[in-house]
Amino acid sequence: MKEEFITFEKFNDQNSAKELGTLLDDQNIEFLLEDNSLSFDPTFANNSFGKEYCIKLKKSDFEKANKILTDKSENEINEIDKDYYLLSFSDDELIDVVSKSDEWNKFDVSLAKKILKEKGKEITPEKIEEIKQKRILELSKPEEDQKIYIILGYITAILGGFLGIFIGWHLLTYKKTLPNGNRIYVYSQNDRKQGNRILIIGGIFFVFWLTIRILN
Known part of the structure; x- marks a missing residue:
């Protein structure tokens, strides 16, 4: 099974991301550079708003990459x-x-x-x-109890909107990357169960309201 690439560092400046990529490449560390920037800038200011460039590594390379960056920074602190x-x-x-x-x-x-x-x-x-x-x-540790988020999820799921489906999916599947490269679920097991129910209810009511609209 091919090892997954996980986000190691995020930048709002492409040059900074490329500099890290060059450093990793020099040390023969395989990486991916992803541009996750917004395609549309609502500020029309052509600045860093909405810009995000991610360097992704294999989990097995996190420790090595961290050491490389630490050694580099220690050489620069005298300047x-x-x-x-x-x-x-x-x-x-x-x-x-x-x-x-x-x-x-x-x-x-x-x-x-x-x-x-x-x-x-x-x-x-x-x-x-x-x-x-x-x-x-x-x-x-999982995020604190998401009561308000869950209530909103149930309400919007029953109304048949995509927001309810998104909230359910988010609560159920959202993960974060720890400094050691491990990926864990952000929300507690109970909140994830609630997310699963919201997702199912949202899907059922979406079909229900869509059918009603078609019949009318």
Whole structure:
């Protein structure tokens, strides 16, 4: 079975995505570059609104790619400007950057580690690994109860609209990618069951209302 390509990084600038692609290609890491940008810009401003470029990797290459980016960022941190915003962060804020490294770019994470080390508060590799595992567990928790979303789904499903069908499908199937490349369902098992029911009801009522309209 062919290994699936999963989103590794997202950009709103194509050149940045291509730069990462070049770096990965140099290290013989297979990747896909996808343009998921909106085809129509409602702002008519020709800016980054609606632009999204995704670099996708095989899950087995996530760790290697992360190490490559980390090594690259560590080589670049000596070239930062003295007014770089991270330099004004408190110790707790810097620790938060390291703890939630999936929300920050690799450069900022490496710089946060460097600043903490210079302050005598170095985070050891063992502690970083512990932080990573805790973060994975935290991100693996399902989203909170989707009561309002579910109620809206049932109402729109009974009315026979596509919105109800979409809500049901979304609750049932939507997944997210963890920093280690694992793909998990976003919603709880109970909410996914509700999504399945909404999807079925939406399909039945869509056919029902369509039949009524045709007969009339």
